[in-house]
Amino acid sequence: MVMNFIDTNARLLHQLLEEHCVPVSSTKSAAASALFGQLQQAGIICKRRKGGGNQFLLEHPESLSAFIEQTYPEGLFAEEDDDRLSRIQGVMQSRDSKTRKQLDFAFLNTRGTVTVKLAGQTHELAVLTNANTSLCLKISASQQCELLTPCSIIVTVENPTAFVELEQMFEQPWNLAVYTAGKMSDILLLQLQCWHQQNHKLVHFGDYDYVGLLEFARILCFAPQAYLYYPAMLEKLLQQYGNTELLRKQVGQHKILLETVRQLPESLGKQQLIEVHQLLQATAKGLEQEGLYKGSQKKLPASPIGTLA
Structure with a gap:
């Protein structure tokens, strides 16, 4: 076989x-x-x-x-x-x-420059992690990870290539990167909600297709003030490196996305999601982060609507 x-x-x-x-x-x-x-x-x-x-x-x-x-x-x-x-x-x-x-727990895969605390133990990510090494923490609904560095910028990253090459692909400053590995568990979403309620900023950096936007919509359900990161040149990248098959295979997820967006309260994150969705509709193409990396090979300036306040 x-x-x-x-x-x-x-x-x-x-x-x-x-x-x-x-x-x-x-x-x-x-x-x-x-x-x-x-x-x-x-x-x-x-x-x-x-x-x-x-x-x-x-x-x-x-x-x-x-x-x-x-x-x-x-x-x-x-x-x-x-x-x-x-x-x-x-x-x-x-x-x-x-x-x-x-499964009543989730793995929190992280790297960055912040200090975190879990189960009474403190971890200095600036010492423990880098582009080649991350810290994997076991979290649950009853045991979440405390972020001790105030006003941190947290980037949720959907793809392993982007997680490793984040310094090359992400133009804005960040303190903590979390590898979501595709669809996030409810436990991870609860962790993001906890950080959001503690006034940390959440930015999602995922695939530019219906599935990727649906993941961001799920984040907005738990953290309404989260942001969506996308390059100012996204339309050009979609036209040049996008894949029409991506969207054709995601008809079911597209229906769920539209219904989810309809129920979301108004926010900057929702506006960003709609902006990217319109680009997908206009080009009829989606772009995974691997394609984004291959197409750019350099840091990508964010769209003005995608910058952090």
């Missing part, structure tokens, strides 16, 4: 779950290095010498399965060539799996 993985990280996670080890030499890319740094920080894997080289060894398979459910809610595979799913594939691909039903 041929397995078509969503991306390289998905392939590495599958290998780790199946073989309980991955050569360190296979994780040299920025995205893979950041991912395995998170897993090591969370204690899910450890690095040891095995055979002819260093290996990442799996120590907690159940925690890894939960991490995969959180990070790849749609599964690791782009498509399935066989109706008979293995036990591992079933856990990773089924949105109604036993793991998902019992």
